[in-house]
Amino acid sequence: MNFKLMILSLFSFLTVQVVTVNALTISFIPNNVTIHEDDIITIEYNVTDFNATEDEEEFIIDTEDENIVSIERDVILSHPQLNLRGLFNVTGKFLGKTTVICKNVKTNLRANGDLSVIVIRKNRIIDTVFTVSVAIFVSIIYINLGCAINWSEIPTILKKPIGPSIGFCGQFILMPLLSYGLGLILFPDNPEMQLGLFFSGVAPPGGSSNIWAVLLEGNLSLSILMTTTSTVASFATMPLWIFTLGKVIFDKGNLEVPYTQITTYVLALVIPLAIGFFIQRKYKRFADFMKQILKGLSIVLLLFIIIFASVTNIYLFKLFSWKIIVASMALPWLAYVLGYFTAYLFGQPYSNSITIAMKIGIQNTGIPIFLLRFALPQPEADLITIVPVSVSVFTPIPLICLFICLKVWTRLSQKKRELKSNTGIDNLATCT
Structure with missing residues (x-):
């Protein structure tokens, strides 16, 4: 036994000598x-x-x-x-x-x-230009929305709040649990990516859902009401989820919720809407003009955000993996499907169902990006923000496809009606 120990000790000594003999400091x-x-x-x-x-x-x-x-x-x-x-x-x-x-x-x-x-990453002028230009563009859009809303419908919606209730539960229960579960499945050994996806799931709804409500023939009044109430409710729900389920992923108890950021978002929503409401009451003709350009302006804004955001954050695309892509598609797309069919099962019409689905699936990804950059040091902050950035890229894809399908369907239906009308005229002329 002692002989074996001596041999092992000698072997270990020689190994160390081999490793360190040519070393330097x-x-x-x-x-x-x-x-x-x-x-x-x-x-x-x-x-x-x-x-x-x-x-x-x-x-x-x-x-x-x-x-x-x-x-x-x-x-x-x-x-x-x-x-x-x-x-x-x-x-x-x-x-x-x-x-x-x-x-x-x-x-x-x-x-x-x-x-x-x-x-x-360097602080770039293009980042500031993008932020300021989007803020101005969105403010103009919300003034248009204020002009287009049928304010008399809001009391009716509040009397039977089935739609807002479905949207609220989907936004603040389904999305956090869904983002947490997807994180565990797709990133079991990467808590940083889990954190990025979870923060995307607990964010308040995105304002672009109101624009999509216009483009996809949804209920704009319901959309605005749900955006406002959900954004205000996020003051309580975000810290609740972050300091409970979020601690499983990110156990740093000193993470602060950006109340100033959320307050700014609420004001950025309410003030332009109030201006639009004032225009609708005092300047009818101008309000009608704003309604007419709303869809075209909304399309321009969406294309601007998608293209400019992709160019501004193009450096992050180098980090894309199939897991990040799957997670970024699954989170909003599953929310669309579950939200729509839940609303449909509760007897909601198409306009309400599509609005509820979009309200659940479209997140304000600017909030999780801010949270992650505030809570984490560099370069982790920029690296983890790839998740909310990726979510924002893939969120509108099904909506764009649906918009194109609706346009094609409308065009074909119009041609079909014109053909029937012309056929009817020809038959009448033949009979005459």
């Missing part, structure tokens, strides 16, 4: 850096404790992830002409974290000492 100055994408930073290195036994030993400085940073690849350390000091450049390529190391060219053994590198 390198220190980087600084030993951790944060740089922007495409920026270059110069790093100094110092070499100590070089224990080479051969006449020629070569070491290079390398990175663990070439997708995040690139560095000089020349052999910078060799024996016996060993450079004890030197400089090299690190270039940020993409968001993320990696480690710069020094390793033996022949054996790939790492030297003692490394450099931690974090790559983050």
Whole structure:
């Protein structure tokens, strides 16, 4: 027994000697850096404790992830002409974290000492331009909506609030549970992606659902009422879900809910609507003109948001995986289907059912993006926001398809009526 222990001890000693015999210690100055994408930073290195036994030993400085940073690849350390000091450049390529190391060219053994590198995104003018232009565009749309709403229908809706009740339950019970379940199924070992999807599910409804209510012949008054009540209710529901079920994913208790952001969203909804209501009451002709351009302006706004958002956040598309795509499609699309058929089973007409479905499935993805960027350090914040960004990209696809189908169906029906009308006229002329 003692003989075996002696053999094992001798083997372990020899193994350690083999691993460390040609090792060196390198220190980087600084030993951790944060740089922007495409920026270059110069790093100094110092070499100590070089224990080479051969006449020629070569070491290079390398990175663990070439997708995040690139560095000089020349052999910078060799024996016996060993450079004890030197400089090299690190270039940020993409968001993320990696480690710069020094390793033996022949054996790939790492030297003692490394450099931690974090790559983050630059603050760009295009991001500000996009935010401001969308805010202005949406304000104009909401003024139009205020002109188009039949305000007399709202008391009738409130007397029998079946539709708003279905939408409320779908928005604040179905969506959080659905996003949590999809996260567990698709990202079982990635709590960051679970967090991004869950935050997308607990967000208040998106204002674009009101625009789609116009384009898809939904109930605009019901849509506006549900948007307003759900947004106000999110003051309570968001922290409730985040600090209960959300803690299973993200157990940091210091996460703050952005009440200011939600308040700003409510005001951004109410004030333009009030302006539209005022125009409708005081300036009938102008209100009628605003109604006439509402659909065209809504289409322009949707195309603007989809195209501009894709261009602005195009860097995130590099991170798309099949799991992210499936999650981003499943969350809103399942909500559409479940919301529509639930409303249909409760006897709601098409206009109400499609409105409820959209109100449940369309999320205000700006809120989870803000939450994630507020709660997490960089670059994790930008990397995890790929989920709500992806959700916003795939959310309108079924609605666009439905809009095209409705337009084609309307056009075919119109042609069919015209054909019948012309046939009837020809038959009448023949009989005459």
